[in-house]
Amino acid sequence: MADADAIAFLQKQTTADGTSLYGHLTRVLSKVLGEKPNEAVDLLETSLLVKKTAFEAQESAPLVPVSATADAAKTVATATLFGNPDLPIDPETGEPIESEATNDYEAEDVVGNGRLFDALGVGLGTHEMYNIALTLKKLGEDPKRGVQNVRFFGKFFGLYADYYVFETTINDMPTIPEAPEGSVPYEDNTGTNEHVYFVCNYLGGPMTQLPIVTPDQIKAARLLKKLLTGRLDSLVSTYPLFPGNEANYLRAQIARIACTTVLAPNGQFTTNDENEPEPNEEFEGLPGRDLAETSNWVHKLPHIKKQGRCVVHKREEPEDDENFEFTEEEQEEGPEPLTSVEDDTPIADGSPAWTPLYSSSNEGVKYQVGGLRSNLWPGAYVSGKDKQSASIYVGWGIKNAPFVPLPPPDIAQEFDQALVESLELPPKPEEPEEKEEEEEN
């Protein structure tokens, strides 16, 4: 390289602020010669110092970091869950005004359950569980919601936001609308609609009550494999079409996950005369290590049938039709309530449906925690120790099953009439009659 070329290369303005290596080396040399430090060769930082202290022709950085209030909203919402609320002061007496009576509710020990999950290496960690416990308290105490019983169901990951889901029963259970004629009726606050679910996108944030689930939504959800977006009102853009928006889809997935993975230790519930589960007062709990065995867990919630209901709905048998037969769906007989998970069907590749989990690799350690991990719904766990037990779901809402997309619908028939040239105008469509319209609606 000729000298002129080399100098031209060094003088090339490389960086965005228009300096060149040539200029930089000049300034380094003049600084070193000006200050004459003892061990100039060791002071590589000089080069850096010259570069960093060079004048930058740009607006100076703000002294205090700026932060928009809107950005802080989520953090502030979670922070306000902690501590005692400040009571408003009565301006006349100067005494704090008594707050409104809070709602009485029952709940599981979320933080304690968090410790059970921590011991097994599943769940969300102690920090998050504490925030969840306080969010649950806020939901339970809210007099407008009138919650009787609340449990933390789990966390669903979404593309843009996550969902925290709370499973409740409330004083005023929603009124169930009539199903359209000809379709399977909705379950009336039993079975799949036994619980009301509340979701929020961040802890301490606004709660939304999820709609009830209908049998056709559960059936449609079984054909799909779809990630959640994190916005309840977004479309579920799939084929086959899903009847409803993401809130309905999330609710259908919750129903499917709950019936398969919400478990109770064997013996905590018994069935009464009407074959319905009820708490067993004499239950003494199981040692943690035993709770890693599938034979010690039972399904707490009823099984959802192919029809999309927990209790199969059978059409009324017409008297005059001899050829009437119930469909396969209507004849399905599911397992008894509180079936042991020991007999759960293995997942598609033949692996067992549940995996045992222990809190310690050493059998001799006392006070252990045991539990199960679902292989069918990755992210579903149960954990227990003595009388305490809990179920949780932390995942994407995706079932671990081979997915076969439904083939597209049949191709529509071609127009099969001969195409004849004609000078006549096409016939005008007849005015639709009022009656027909009503029927269509």
Place this chain on the structure above:
Amino acid sequence: MVQLQPSLTLNLKNLASHGAVISAEQQAALDHSLPIKRTEAGLKTLTLWGKLTTLNGRDYLVAEGYNNPIYSNGNVIFDAKYYYSQDGVRWVDLVAVDDETKSKAGKIQSILSGDPAKVYDIEEKDSNQPPPPDEGEEAGEPPAPVIVQVPELAVLKHRIDTINDSTGVLPVHAMLPDAQNRIVPNRLFTGLAYPEKLESYMHRTVAPGGPTLAQDLRGTWSVHYDPFKQIATCRSLLWLGYTFYYDAHQMTWGALYHGNGLRNDDLIFML
């Protein structure tokens, strides 16, 4: 202060809410067992890479260690060593798998068993058999397939390698090649200008200044960013369970994998 070493404590703290949790006993054990293994193996860095779930509940904890990544021919070569442990205490070397075993291990699509001694049987066409006769001739019985055995640990290593190929996220400009072509942490890293964008993150194996996550297959990453706490998380949708976090305030980052090690092949239907 810029992060110079991966930090297990910070990873676990920041990624727990994304489901990357390890048991209390294992966390306690790792505090002791990782430094012991690091010294034994003579490694500069040894940290928890993630957890692969198994069928028998004895999940594989995987640790990754390396000395100085080398920059050569436009690629960053980490030459990482991998170790697995089922109790968080004893770490066992995972040997590299050759290309032949790789292609066989890729055919196994089930969750790992949790028994390191298990051997998987795969049926393969016998390459030594004569080719089947052409059409027209009497078609004989198809040649009996040969049973090839693949050890579980090879499958485990293969899964770690394939996950690393499409993850291994770093903030751009966090690592730089030095004069000796070693990849070193950039001590002058000033943070990312747009932490909410995929353009701010890259795979650690590509050259500095090379393609970012934005050039990955579209839709394979989901980024969340909290502008107040200044924490971004990138979750891989192709490898559900891989989560990366970047804390712009504390200037730390890290990633963990917690899953069954299987790729989400149905992603195209799920978006």
